[in-house]
Amino acid sequence: MRSAFVTTLIERAKQDKDIYLLTGDLGFSVFERFKEEFPTRFIDCGVAEQNMIGVAVGLALSGKKVIVYSIIPFITMRCFEQIRNDICLHNLDIKIVGVGGGFSYGAQGPTHHALEDLAIMRPLPNIQILCPVDSIEAKLATQEMLKIKGPFYLRLEKEGEENIYSKEFRFKIGKANMIKSGKDITIIGLGSILNNAILAAQKIEEKYHISIRIISMTTLKPLDNNIILKAARETKAIFTIEEHSMVGGLGSAVADILAEAKSDVYFKKIAVPDRFVEQAGSQNYLRDKNGLSVQTIQNIIAKIWKSTTNIK
Numbered sequence: 001m002r003s004a005f006v007t008t009l010i011e012r013a014k015q016d017k018d019i020y021l022l023t024g025d026l027g028f029s030v031f032e033r034f035k036e037e038f039p040t041r042f043i044d045c046g047v048a049e050q051n052m053i054g055v056a057v058g059l060a061l062s063g064k065k066v067i068v069y070s071i072i073p074f075i076t077m078r079c080f081e082q083i084r085n086d087i088c089l090h091n092l093d094i095k096i097v098g099v100g101g102g103f104s105y106g107a108q109g110p111t112h113h114a115l116e117d118l119a120i121m122r123p124l125p126n127i128q129i130l131c132p133v134d135s136i137e138a139k140l141a142t143q144e145m146l147k148i149k150g151p152f153y154l155r156l157e158k159e160g161e162e163n164i165y166s167k168e169f170r171f172k173i174g175k176a177n178m179i180k181s182g183k184d185i186t187i188i189g190l191g192s193i194l195n196n197a198i199l200a201a202q203k204i205e206e207k208y209h210i211s212i213r214i215i216s217m218t219t220l221k222p223l224d225n226n227i228i229l230k231a232a233r234e235t236k237a238i239f240t241i242e243e244h245s246m247v248g249g250l251g252s253a254v255a256d257i258l259a260e261a262k263s264d265v266y267f268k269k270i271a272v273p274d275r276f277v278e279q280a281g282s283q284n285y286l287r288d289k290n291g292l293s294v295q296t297i298q299n300i301i302a303k304i305w306k307s308t309t310n311i312k
Contacts, residue, residue, distance in 0.1 A: 102243025119248025182213030
């Protein structure tokens with residue numbers, strides 16, 4: 001995802017001399033090409049993320065289109081007051097790009113886990129939130145984000161994620177993408193963890209001969225309410241999947257929509273339990289330890305499906 005974002009940003013910066021990139025002592029082996037091509041439009045603000053937001057605000061107020069980039073806990077949690085009061089309150093054209101969604105930086109321990117960021121950013125007025133599932137969505141989301149004036153939060157993982165898509169498609173902010181149709185169960189996800197849900201769905205379909213709809217909710221805000229309510233009408237159960245806390249993320253957003261619509265569809269969130277994850281390890285290791293493995297997702301959905309439909 002990260003490489004797709006950087007490549008897309010460089011292409012756009014060639015066309016728009018007002019694009020500036022700011023980073024908080026990050027980007028080694030990532031932003032060298034940007035620095036070489038646009039040396040006056042790259043600013044390394046050092047390990048001073050709150051100050052970096054202030055610099056970005058000054059540039060935006062002078063008419064520049066600013067991207068600020070750092071690891072997710074540092075760019076969202078450390079800078080929350082500045083994002084709220086200086087960026088969102090004034091509806092400035094600043095794109096906040098956080099790298100390391102979920103357990104991407106799992107080996108660095110709980111200080112680097114990004115499990116609360118969506119809950120933190122969702123309530124802020126004026127901001128739009130994008131969470132790509134793979135490098136193709138990351139490219140398309142970046143392209144569209146840079147066309148629109150105003151605050152954005154783009155949540156990226158790192159590198160090596162398996163592509164869910166085989167080719168580019170028509171991407172629109174605020175519209176989810178149905179990856180696969182189905183009439184019995186709906187799975188709605190964001191981020192690369194959706195790939196685990198796809199693999200789990202394949203096994204469930206083979207075993208129980210049911211049909212599973214899969215939706216990529218790349219835009220968390222504004223949420224695609226219509227595709228959620230359509231799934232509630234047309235399928236018997238909805239599951240959300242996210243590499244984020246159980247509290248305040250995609251599952252909470254979908255639950256709000258279903259509750260307000262008084263939907264009686266069965267609904268369950270699959271996410272990281274509401275606790276600090278104190279272990280350190282690879283992303284896959286921490287997913288397995290926190291209920292996000294393919295097997296665990298498969299077990300959760302299959303158990304609920306059997307209990308609600310009497311399938312043997």
